[in-house]
Structure formats: structure tokens, C-alpha cells
Amino acid sequence: MLKWASLAAAAAMMAAGAASIGTASAQEQVKACWIYVGPIGDHGWSYQHDQGRLHVEEVLGDKVETVYIENVSEGPDAERTIERLARDGCNIIFTTSFGFMEPTLKVAAKYPDVKFEHATGFKRADNAATYNAKFHEGRYVIGQIAARVSETGTAGYVASFPIPEVVSGINAFMLGAQSIDPEFKVRIVWVNSWYDPGKEADAAKVLFGQGADIITQHTDSTAPLQIAEEEGKHGFGQASDMIRFSPNAQLTAIVDDWSGYYVDRIQAVLDSTWEPVDVWGGLDSGMVSMAPYTNMPDDVVEMATKTEEAISSGDLHPFTGPIHNQAGELVVPEGETLSDGDVLGMNWYVQGIDDQLPN
């Protein structure tokens, strides 16, 4: 039975191969698939990826068929889900969470004709690309804002998992804040989850209770901002503009915008020009953008806008020396900047953070 099935599959594959030789090398329609780690309704990370998918449908119209699966946990489920999509005829699969890295590569090895794109990872293959956004650029900006707006000189940081992406975000935030107020403090709570509104809210309450008056987060729900709203404090939106949930609390938000990238990559599959690239776009590419600056004095808005422009134009790099680590050692000498690779693998805190990095 199994033998016949595989024979049939082989025959089908040969036929498909012959068909693709018969037609032009460019594809007429692409089936593009996404897997999300959370629900689309998180109004944060997964929501923004899905906005990108919807944009693809709008722009490419008939040339694309899209499929998505939400709420895929970063475990054994992920591999099964990705493989199912590959088997179901997806031509390109976007896996949109760090924890999908190994499953993506495993499935990619089994399905060489399918293109894979893994967000926020660092491992590639001939048919597996990676893409990410330089969120830390936005975090530098919000660090500066926090230092200007805070009255207690302390910010609370609701963090998810101690991976380089999150750590470099905390460092960029602190470097931004220190550029305004060298004595600025940050208190960090790791909730060990990307998405648990209750825990995120609890963490925010505890942080406010300990003297923070500004909250920022590297988790996906709107809960910490809502607590800020309730307590009359301030905070920053994450991944998506969350102003609706906290009209008086949100100062700005670091918004991910994947739509342009998704259109480009699917167009590349249509044109047969797809390559396993490693794209890391920042404020300059539009992959990261800042939501409107609100609830702060005009001079702070002016400062934030200037910083945003400086980073975007390349005049300012968030990780420009001198940068010391917690032990006081000089890691980046004056005038130099940290390489992309070093930022992507960051596993140390800059001086001035009192927390110890969990490892």
C-alpha cells in the first residue's frame, strides 16, 4: 500500500517536473503560506505578520494564494505543521518565530523545491532564507524618550526569553536612555512567555509598584500598556500601534511592517529569482517604523524625530562606542560600532543594567 502511494507520489512529482519544464521557467501562481506563533488577534507580533499577508493578497491578487496557520507552538508541533504546509503544495513558507528555526531547516532539507523564509533566525540553507527587522533601532529611540519623560528615572521592562534579539533590545533601550540620563535605571521582569496577557499585566503592576513610571515590553500582548493606562503611567507599544488600547499612556510604538518584504519575496518566486538571502531591515527600509509620538512635550517629539532620522540615514548607530559591559570592560571602543553579527548574537548587558542576564 505504502509502496504504491510513494510510487504514485514519485510519478506525480515527475509529471509536475515535466509540466514545469513544459511551461516557462517563471511560475504563474504562487501558494504562499505562513505560520504564526500566536493568534492573529494578539494585536502585536502575529497580527503584523498577518497584515503583511493581507497586503500580499491585495498587491499580487490572482497571482498568489495565501494560507496561514496561527497559534503554532514552538515545539514538536511546529515541524509537523511546516511539513504539512510543504506537502500541501506551498511554494514558499514563512515561519515567523525564533523557535521555528530548527523545524524550518529540518523540513527545508526534506523539501528542496519549496522555499522557506524564517523570521528572526540565523541559520540558512539553499532553500531557506532568513529575515528580521532591526527592532533595536526603535528601542534606542524609545530609550531616549523614556529618559526624557520619566520622573522617577526608572523604566520597567517586561521581557520574554533571554535570546539575543531581546537582549540587544534591552541594551539599545538602555544606551538610548543613558545618552540622555547616564543614571537612568531599568528593572527587568522575564515572564518566560511571548504571550500571556495575565502574566504580562502582573509583571507591569509589580514594576510600577517598584518605582518605574514608564513601561516597555518585549512580549506580544497589549496588557502592560493597559496597566499603564489604568495607573496613569506611560509606556510603548510593541510590534503594532496600540494607541487604541491606551490613548493616554502610549508614547509611541515600534511597529513592524513586513508587507513590502513579503511582496518582494513572493514576486521573486514568481520571477524565479528567489535566493536564500539574509535580510535585516531597519528604520531605513521601513521594516521598522515608529508610531506617531503622542502624550509627550513637543521638545521630546522633536528629539525623537531627530534620532529616528539620524538612525534611518545611517548617521547614528545605536551600538556606537564607547560601550562597556556590566563588568566595566570596554566592549566597543570609542568611534567604532558593533557589527551586525555581534548584535545578532548579543548575550551580555551593557553597563548600568542592574539585572543579571538569565542564561
Add this chain to the structure above:
Amino acid sequence: MSGLEAVILTIITAATPLLLAALGELVSERSGVLNLGVEGMMVMGAVCGFGAAFVTGSPLLGALAAIGAGMGLALLFAVLTLTLVANQVATGLALTLLGLGLSGLIGEAFVGQPGVKLGRVSIPGLTDIPFIGRILFGQDPLVYVSLALTGAVAYVLFRTRLGLTIRAVGDNHQSAHSLGYQVIATRYACVLFGGACAGLAGGYLSLAYTPQWIENMTAGRGWIAIALVVFATWLPLRVALGAYLFGAVTIFGFYVQAMGIGIPSQFLSSLPYLVTIAALVVISGSRMLTRVNTPACLGQSFVPER
């Protein structure tokens, strides 16, 4: 607001949904029905509670809708397991999956909508007392409901005839049936009570805890509630103790982290589970007592002998 006061207030809000859901499950299990669908009923309560409050603007109607939604799913469970004698474990798991899926569908229109928050109680004079005022007299009404319910469940189960009937049905349904007790009817009532509590617990999340609707916002709290019931050996006061201990250790973990003491956060995240289980196992130390309190017919289907 001082740091300690903030911590205590946070512990209370963290413990309340666990306590509500666990009390309902406790009554259901005392009658011999193991309903693993708590998570599903909770999340349905959360979405319906949010929806009703959003549409009508009344958090009270929201809370009632949450109760109704939990009871609706519980009724489905009861029909399947009690009337049609389906396997309780499988049906319960299916109920959770159904609740998670259905709530996402119902909630689609509510995603990203600002919620209606259940207000806190304010008693002039008392609530203004420094420190203890907010803690004792300034909670949202559901906190008081959950505490009153703990006492009520303990009283009814162990001090009334009704409680005796429920426990008899849960311990030996054949004997209870022979004595003329309505096994199926009693179990229906207990399962519906469990659904109402789970629904209200979900409503607490979307109306008071984090007033918004987000998919999967229960994030596993239903499962924690089920575990609490077992480790508390089916005793209401111990369930309350467990729920508060769990909440306290969770918040304590955040507090310690924010102080920057440097204890690994992964360890702190697992601590609530470890401490709660250890504490409840220690206080219910006697094996004999545990066996006495375990409903002997838990999870077994009842078909009357003729």
C-alpha cells in the same frame, strides 16, 4: 501606593480566576464528574463576558453572560457524558479545543476593542484607610464573590444534606442510586455549577484582570485550576490556599526579578508550580485522608442498574 500594597493587590487579582475555576471543578469532581474542559469554558466565559459588556456597556451583564457561556459548554459536556455516557476525559479535552476555537470565532469582532472594566468597590471611610483599606475594602466585586463562594461551597459540601448527596453520588453512584438519589440530576447540577464558575473565572480575566479580549487569553489557567483541585485533595479551603499560594509565588517571582537579585527567571517561573504542589502535598500528608477525600467514582460513567 506602596510597593508591598501593589504586590498584595496583584496577588489577589492573580489568584481570583484560579480560585473561581477551581471551586467549580471541585464541586463537579465531588459529584464524580471529571471535566477537563475548564480551559474551554473559561475562555468562552472570557469572550462572552467581554462581548456582552462591550455591547451593553454593563460589566454586570458581562459577568452574567460569562456565567451563561460557561454553563452552555458545561451543558453540552453533561449531555454527552451523563446522558449519552461518553468518555469524560475525551469529552473534556474536546470541550477545551471547542472552547478555544469557538471563542476565537466569536471574538473576532472584539479583537482590538477597548474593554469595559469592572469597577472596584469603594466604601467611603473604609476604603480610604491607608494600606489595608484598598486591600480589604477596595477590590472588585468578583474577589468578594470568589471568597464568599469558597465558604459557601465548603459549608454546603460538608454541613448540609445537599452536600452529603453530592458526595454520596461521587463516592458510590450505584449505592446512591439504590438509596433513591437522583445520580444523573445531581451530576447535571454540579457540572453546570462548575461551568458557571469557570465561565465567571474567564469573565474575570476579560472584565477585571486585563479588560480586553485576546484569543487564548486564559493561557492555561484552566489546567492549573484542575491541578489545584487534585493537589488540594478536593477540599475547598485548601483550594483557596493553593490558588493564593500560586498567585503569591508567581508575583513574588516577578518582584524578585525586578529587584535584580539575579535568580534565574526560568527557576522563578517554575516556582509557583513547585511550591504549590509541595505545600498542598505536605498539608494533605496523610494518605488515608487523601483517599477518604478522593471521590471514588471520579471519571466513571453511570448507567443505572435495572
